[in-house]
Structures are given as structure tokens and as C-alpha cells.
Amino acid sequence: MAPDRSLELTREEMADMVSATTDRVLEHIESLPDQPAANVRVDDRFEHLREQVPEEPTPLAELLDLLFEDAIPYSINGPHPGNLSYIPSGGLFHAAVADLIANAINRYVGAWAGAPALARLEGNVVEWFCEMVGYPDGAFGLLTSGGSIANLVATITARRERLPDDFSDGMIYTSDQAHHSVTKAAVLAGFPRENVRLIPSDEDYRIRIDALEAAVEADRDAGKRPFLLVGSAGTTNTGAVDDLDELADLAACQDLWLHADAAYGGFFVLTDDGREQLAGLPRCDSITLDPHKGLFLPYGTGALLVRDGNSLERAHAVSADYMSEHRLAAGYVDFSQLGPELSRDFRGLRVWLPLRMHGVAPFRANLAEKLDLSRWVASELRDVNSVQVVADPQLSTLAFRVEPPGVTGEPLDNLNRAVLERINQYGRVHLSATTVDGRFTPRVCVLSFRTHRKHVEQCVEDVERAVAEILQQPRE
Numbered sequence: 001m002a003p004d005r006s007l008e009l010t011r012e013e014m015a016d017m018v019s020a021t022t023d024r025v026l027e028h029i030e031s032l033p034d035q036p037a038a039n040v041r042v043d044d045r046f047e048h049l050r051e052q053v054p055e056e057p058t059p060l061a062e063l064l065d066l067l068f069e070d071a072i073p074y075s076i077n078g079p080h081p082g083n084l085s086y087i088p089s090g091g092l093f094h095a096a097v098a099d100l101i102a103n104a105i106n107r108y109v110g111a112w113a114g115a116p117a118l119a120r121l122e123g124n125v126v127e128w129f130c131e132m133v134g135y136p137d138g139a140f141g142l143l144t145s146g147g148s149i150a151n152l153v154a155t156i157t158a159r160r161e162r163l164p165d166d167f168s169d170g171m172i173y174t175s176d177q178a179h180h181s182v183t184k185a186a187v188l189a190g191f192p193r194e195n196v197r198l199i200p201s202d203e204d205y206r207i208r209i210d211a212l213e214a215a216v217e218a219d220r221d222a223g224k225r226p227f228l229l230v231g232s233a234g235t236t237n238t239g240a241v242d243d244l245d246e247l248a249d250l251a252a253c254q255d256l257w258l259h260a261d262a263a264y265g266g267f268f269v270l271t272d273d274g275r276e277q278l279a280g281l282p283r284c285d286s287i288t289l290d291p292h293k294g295l296f297l298p299y300g301t302g303a304l305l306v307r308d309g310n311s312l313e314r315a316h317a318v319s320a321d322y323m324s325e326h327r328l329a330a331g332y333v334d335f336s337q338l339g340p341e342l343s344r345d346f347r348g349l350r351v352w353l354p355l356r357m358h359g360v361a362p363f364r365a366n367l368a369e370k371l372d373l374s375r376w377v378a379s380e381l382r383d384v385n386s387v388q389v390v391a392d393p394q395l396s397t398l399a400f401r402v403e404p405p406g407v408t409g410e411p412l413d414n415l416n417r418a419v420l421e422r423i424n425q426y427g428r429v430h431l432s433a434t435t436v437d438g439r440f441t442p443r444v445c446v447l448s449f450r451t452h453r454k455h456v457e458q459c460v461e462d463v464e465r466a467v468a469e470i471l472q473q474p475r476e
């Protein structure tokens with residue numbers, strides 16, 4: 001019997017496939033402004049989309065219909081200009097093109113020996129990031145799938161640099177506002193959950209240095225080993241930036257590894273204002289960045305930078321008979337020796353292509369614009385009846401609550417829930433909420449390259465309208 005060659009597409013078949021897909025994708029992107037900012041059916045089980053192992057072929061057109069009509073619309077609309085929820089990931093189209101190239105050529109960049117020139121290009125991206133944050137020569141890092149993995153690799157690296165093999169008394173400090181991936185990283189790195197100390201934050205939601213110092217000293221007195229301090233450079237809750245300079249002083253005094261979780265806020269260093277807020281960033285031993293947030297890339301691109309690039313190699317390098325080895329110190333990059341992954345996608349290209357095509361200027365301009373837009377939203381919301389801005393934007397995130405006189409406790413939470421739901425029903429913008437000071441608190445995060453003045457004006461209008469409508473209804 002002749003071998004099956006149906007997977008080896010002809011040039012024409014490939015061209016048809018790309019062209020049919022491109023048509024659908026471009027249609028989707030062009031119509032973004034007319035689509036709802038979100039259309040989520042979280043209680044729907046989508047039973048009708050359950051599928052058997054496919055024994056029979058299906059034409060691509062039919063599958064594209066299924067995707068674009070029956071699946072994609074039921075979601076938070078990530079690339080929509082009105083996406084102001086969580087931390088928006090814009091999704092630069094350039095990255096889709098870069099992925100097309102990367103997946104079509106399918107080269108292995110995890111080791112220098114596989115594709116040295118391509119590994120060099122990915123290394124450039126890492127070095128650009130090091131330069132952006134103000135790191136000295138000798139700093140290096142790696143691209144990860146996101147900030148959570150970057151925080152995990154940072155935790156493991158700090159553990160290997162600072163603790164003996166028996167590390168169960170190693171203590172980790174971060175604020176009560178830190179992203180939950182910090183605790184998750186500690187647990188995955190083998191620490192008991194209670195070894196993570198969540199230090200109280202101040203009225204601006206920054207870690208309290210006095211409380212931090214006291215906790216470290218108390219643990220030392222109790223025979224524990226404080227070793228890692230994680231500062232937030234832009235919290236997910238309110239966008240608060242810890243005082244990294246003070247943390248660096250304390251880390252030096254107390255001999256702690258200082259990691260900055262700058263997954264959300266890090267790329268604001270490209271702006272003058274952001275650089276001031278993030279002063280102290282270059283003093284951190286390691287830094288998490290999320291290009292799929294602050295560089296507007298699609299999901300799947302994070303980064304970990306370390307001040308001493310060799311520390312990554314010390315923590316991760318394990319030799320194998322079937323692998324050739326190249327040392328970072330000699331100017332070669334074996335990314336697989338710097339982190340947990342061996343085989344992986346060529347993720348450097350999705351960062352490299354847009355940065356080379358446009359240069360840094362439009363990224364800087366967009367980030368500066370987002371800082372301004374969030375400040376504008378805060379000042380407008382202050383004038384909305386019954387609205388309190390709970391946390392002013394330090395970067396591009398702000399939190400607010402509807403607080404009519406006399407309403408407190410659970411009814412206040414329910415009121416804010418109703419307002420948020422109403423805003424999202426209008427479909428022009430999508431907001432999410434968090435818990436601040438124990439209260440349900442809606443928030444706005446401006447971070448997409450597609451979000452401009454018009455869209456934040458719609459946000460303010462819709463908050464105003466929702467508050468008016470909800471407050472008019474009789475409350476139980």
C-alpha cells in the first residue's frame with residue numbers, strides 16, 4: 001500500500017489554507033469595534049461542542065465556521081478596544097505572523113547547536129529587555145509562556161542561590177496585594193504554604209516596610225531562614241508599585257534575594273513617568289515581565305530577567321549525554337539550560353518582529369498614552385454621583401466603588417456587583433472587579449494598544465449610566 005501523504009500539503013493547498021484563514025481573521029479584526037467587548041456564558045457547558053475522536057475529515061471552511069461562529073464569540077473579547085478588565089492583553093497581529101513563520105520553519109532554539117543564529121535573535125530580545133529595565137552587563141534571562149512561570153523560575157533560582165538542599169525553613173515575603181502566582185510559585189518550588197508571609201500594605205496598597213522588617217526579624221529569631229522578598233511593580237488589584245528602592249535597601253541589609261513581579265507594570269519603564277515610579281527596578285536580583293501585557297503581544301509570552309545571568313545556569317543546567325553544551329559565559333545561549341523547558345516554540349520571534357519593524361517608539365508612546373488615559377478616567381469618575389475612586393492610578397489601573405450614603409456591608413457589595421454587570425451588559429467596555437479592603441471593587445485597567453480616548457470616554461459614560469439606572473431601582 002502506498003504511504004499516506006495527505007499531511008504533506010501541496011504549495012497550493014497551503015496557500016489556500018492560509019488565504020482562507022487570513023480572510024476570516026482579518027474580517028474578525030476589522031469588525032472588532034462592532035463586536036461586544038465581552039460575551040461570556042460562564043454557566044453554559046457548551047455540550048454541543050463536545051467532540052468524538054475525529055475519524056472522518058472535515059473541510060477547513062466548516063471548521064473555520066465552527067471556530068468563528070460557534071466558539072470565538074463566546075468570550076471576553078481580548079483584542080477589543082473596550083477591554084479594560086483584568087490585565088488586558090492586546091494581541092499584536094505581528095505576533096501571529098511571527099508564529100506562522102516560526103511554526104512553519106519549526107527550528108529548535110532551545111540549544112545553540114540547533115539553530116545558533118535564531119537563538120542569537122532570541123538572545124537579542126532578552127538583552128533588549130535587560131537594557132530597558134536598566135540592568136548591567138552580565139544580566140540575562142529567558143522568555144517563558146507567561147508571568148506565572150517566570151515567577152516560578154525566579155523562586156527556584158533564588159532557592160538554589162540562597163538555600164541549602166534542605167530548604168524547608170526558607171521564608172518568602174511579599175505583600176497582601178501580591179499576585180497569587182507568587183504563592184503558587186513558592187508551593188510548586190517545594191515550600192510549605194505557610195512559609196509565604198503576606199505582609200500588610202499601606203493606604204496606597206504598597207507593602208509596609210516596617211511590617212516587613214519586623215516579620216523578617218521575627219522569623220530569624222525563631223530560627224527560620226528568610227531568603228526571598230517579592231516586590232510588586234504594579235499589582236493586579238490596583239496597580240500599586242512597591243517602593244523597590246526601599247526594598248532593595250532592606251534586601252541588602254537582610255541578605256534576601258529581591259524579585260520584582262513586574263508582569264503588569266514592568267514595561268512602563270519605557271516611559272519617563274513609569275521609570276520614576278519603578279526606580280529601584282535595576283537593583284532587583286530578578287524581574288518578571290509579561291510582554292503579553294505591556295508589549296501588547298498575544299498570550300503566551302512572558303520573561304524572566306536576572307541581574308546575574310549565570311545564576312539561571314547554576315539553578316537549571318543538567319547535562320545529558322545526547323546534548324552538546326554551550327556556556328552562557330562564553331557568549332552562547334542554550335536556553336534549555338537556563339530554565340525548565342527543553343522543547344518549546346520559538347517565542348523570541350513574536351517579540352523580535354514587531355520591535356524590529358516599528359522600533360520602540362510606538363510602544364513607548366502607547367504606554368505613555370495609557371498612563372494618561374487612566375488618570376483621565378480617575379478624574380472623571382470622581383465627578384460621577386456616588387462614585388469613589390478607591391485607588392488612584394499609580395500606573396494605568398484604578399479601582400472604584402459606588403458608595404451611596406447609608407449603604408454598607410453586603411448590600412454595598414451587591415450594589416457594586418449590579419453596577420458592574422450592567423456596565424458589561426452594554427457591551428462597549430468590559431470591566432472586572434477585585435476585593436479591596438474586604439469589599440467588592442470594580443476596576444479599570446487601560447493597557448491595550450487599541451484603547452484610546454474615545455474608548456475610555458465610553459467607559460466613563462457607561463459607569464455613569466449604570467450607576468444612575470441601578471440607583472433608581474428600589475433596593476431591598
Ligand SMILES: *Cc1c(COP(=O)(O)O)cnc(C)c1O
Pocket residue numbers: 087145146147148149179181234235236261262263264290302
Ligand atoms: C498577570 C500577572 C501575573 C501572572 O502572569 P501570567 O502571564 O498570567 O502567568 C503575575 N503577576 C502579576 C502582577 C500579573 O499582573
